[in-house]
Amino acid sequence: MKNIERTRNFCIIAHIDHGKSTLADRLLDLTEAVAERDRMDQILDTMELERERGITIKAQAVRLLHKRDDGDWMLNLIDTPGHVDFTYEVSRAIAACEGAVLVVDASQGIQAQTLANLYLAMEHDLEIIPVLNKIDLPVADVPAATEELVELLGVEEDEILKISAKTGEGVIDVLNTIVDRVPPPTTRGEQTRALIFDSYYDPYRGVISLARLFDGELSKGDTVQAMGTEEQFELLEVGCYSPKPTALPTLRPGEVGYIVAGLKDIEALRVGDTVTKTKDPATEALPGYAEVLPTVFCGLYPTEGDEFERLRDALSKLQLNDASLFYEPENSRMGFGFRCGFLGLLHMEIVQERLEREFDLDLIASSPSVKYEVETNGETVAITNPSDLPEAFDEIREPMVRATIICPKEHVGAVMGLCHEKRGISVGMEYISAKRVQLTYDLPLGEVITDFFDALKSRTKGYASYDYDRLGYEPADLVKVEVLVSGDPVEALSIIVHRDKAYYRGRALAEKLKELIPRQNFEVPVQAAIGRRIIARETVRAYRKDVTAKCYGGDISRKKKLLEQQKKGKRRMKQVGSVEIPQEAFLAALRI
Numbered sequence: 001m002k003n004i005e006r007t008r009n010f011c012i013i014a015h016i017d018h019g020k021s022t023l024a025d026r027l028l029d030l031t032e033a034v035a036e037r038d039r040m041d042q043i044l045d046t047m048e049l050e051r052e053r054g055i056t057i058k059a060q061a062v063r064l065l066h067k068r069d070d071g072d073w074m075l076n077l078i079d080t081p082g083h084v085d086f087t088y089e090v091s092r093a094i095a096a097c098e099g100a101v102l103v104v105d106a107s108q109g110i111q112a113q114t115l116a117n118l119y120l121a122m123e124h125d126l127e128i129i130p131v132l133n134k135i136d137l138p139v140a141d142v143p144a145a146t147e148e149l150v151e152l153l154g155v156e157e158d159e160i161l162k163i164s165a166k167t168g169e170g171v172i173d174v175l176n177t178i179v180d181r182v183p184p185p186t187t188r189g190e191q192t193r194a195l196i197f198d199s200y201y202d203p204y205r206g207v208i209s210l211a212r213l214f215d216g217e218l219s220k221g222d223t224v225q226a227m228g229t230e231e232q233f234e235l236l237e238v239g240c241y242s243p244k245p246t247a248l249p250t251l252r253p254g255e256v257g258y259i260v261a262g263l264k265d266i267e268a269l270r271v272g273d274t275v276t277k278t279k280d281p282a283t284e285a286l287p288g289y290a291e292v293l294p295t296v297f298c299g300l301y302p303t304e305g306d307e308f309e310r311l312r313d314a315l316s317k318l319q320l321n322d323a324s325l326f327y328e329p330e331n332s333r334m335g336f337g338f339r340c341g342f343l344g345l346l347h348m349e350i351v352q353e354r355l356e357r358e359f360d361l362d363l364i365a366s367s368p369s370v371k372y373e374v375e376t377n378g379e380t381v382a383i384t385n386p387s388d389l390p391e392a393f394d395e396i397r398e399p400m401v402r403a404t405i406i407c408p409k410e411h412v413g414a415v416m417g418l419c420h421e422k423r424g425i426s427v428g429m430e431y432i433s434a435k436r437v438q439l440t441y442d443l444p445l446g447e448v449i450t451d452f453f454d455a456l457k458s459r460t461k462g463y464a465s466y467d468y469d470r471l472g473y474e475p476a477d478l479v480k481v482e483v484l485v486s487g488d489p490v491e492a493l494s495i496i497v498h499r500d501k502a503y504y505r506g507r508a509l510a511e512k513l514k515e516l517i518p519r520q521n522f523e524v525p526v527q528a529a530i531g532r533r534i535i536a537r538e539t540v541r542a543y544r545k546d547v548t549a550k551c552y553g554g555d556i557s558r559k560k561k562l563l564e565q566q567k568k569g570k571r572r573m574k575q576v577g578s579v580e581i582p583q584e585a586f587l588a589a590l591r592i
């Protein structure tokens, strides 16, 4: 079964929650990749965080063996995340495959990320296998969803597979269609070329990378080099996930697997780089990946000042596994920390959580911001930290996005109203079926990263989805709203907003902070200001809340427990001047 003709590389793509990981479970079952006793739901969501949240964050590659009457087939499956913040994961997976299973939840129809991920797959000329999932649900509307897919893909109705990843109905057809329709990988040259599409750091074995072999072979013991960094190393092990890591003597042309380089220097092998053999090397590297640009920035600070170096180490290791993460050192009244860039707010939250869990750090994130361009005397600087906005400047420009929103036609009015409030400009509107509409708006990114998605969901009863692409920068009338706590400006709470909204946002922010900042032994005034003008003032009254006051009587264990709880609740606080400010306060601006 070493024949390249018998290999199929495919990924599963879909909108969030449409059932990719569940379908992957069923494919694993059918190919008996996992022993009965080891089975569990969404088995490929291996990270603790993924399991808790029920979402996929990282793409995962597994090898399956599909036995049919016409012989054995080797299938390399890559399960991808569906959330818009993790599209970079999807794009890298797509570049390692020849086919894509496009899953659509039959109760929801086509959603914004269905389109975004489909377009990515089409750009790479992947064979698309459309699958309607969740047909077991009573609310599934198979005819309507089928019509949408037929319209979108221009395929015949009977080319659309109808399955339930939950019950397993129809899943065998998915497997067979992959074998029959996805083309086998092709190779171009004799010299080895392997594309690195993911990496992570293992404390015992160093850097472990996932690779797709485009040409040639890689075997244990080979001396190889990364064409980008020109770093040389020996392969300590090669293998595949099935789904447990399984060592193999050789990775062959067209295959997907992992390589262990034993590198401790994590800069040496980057995602997107091409690995070739040192003896008889390839001359031209594979295309690699476009660099991704972060959209949201915040400062990350250790709650304890002396953890700065540990945070640096953690960020560099995490970046290996998450190439879209950006960071650089930053020093402010919050202490020493890093200004970090993310692909969205969920990405920011996930990175903070991963740093805390995987590297045992306690962190505070400052108010998130987008990147602005500020022009003064003909000179343009980019700022990602609102506190860096100078008092006087000639022009400030904000990043714009083109958003695609899909919703049932009865909610069009609500969506238009929301986009208008967020300073959006309508670009187009089109029916994707008799009942559902696709709206296109140009919006300032700064308005989209705040509560846009929550507002969209609540105003459409959860029936709308959205995705966006970046446009350029546009001038806007923006001002900085600063926050003073006990009379001291707290830079990390500053926000940049449109002048028309500055008063309202400033007042709302002060009110919110009053709720969030815990009472101290003294009175704490909280003020919002534009320039030198104070626009709002609230007061956090003195008196430290003593939770144990509630337990009169002398139950010491209960008292201890409460104190313990209070201590836990205290994590993620940062001493700024004389006041302790909790994490929620820094994120308050997102919810006003």
Ligand SMILES: Nc1nc2c(ncn2[C@@H]2O[C@H](COP(=O)(O)OP(=O)(O)OP(=O)(O)O)[C@@H](O)[C@H]2O)c(=O)[nH]1
Residues within 6 Å of the ligand: 014, 015, 016, 017, 018, 019, 020, 021, 022, 023, 042, 054, 055, 056, 057, 080, 081, 082, 083, 133, 134, 135, 136, 137, 163, 164, 165, 166, 167
């Ligand atoms: N009733 C029913 N539920 C399903 C089916 N497939 C998936 N689900 C449920 O849908 C939810 C989401 O499933 P996942 O497999 O995690 O979805 P996903 O597409 O991998 O989600 P992300 O990776 O976060 O984008 C889970 O609660 C599943 O149990 C199905 O065929 N029928």
Ligand SMILES: [Mg+2]
Residues within 6 Å of the ligand: 020, 021, 022, 055, 056, 080, 081, 082
């Ligand atoms: Mg998933």
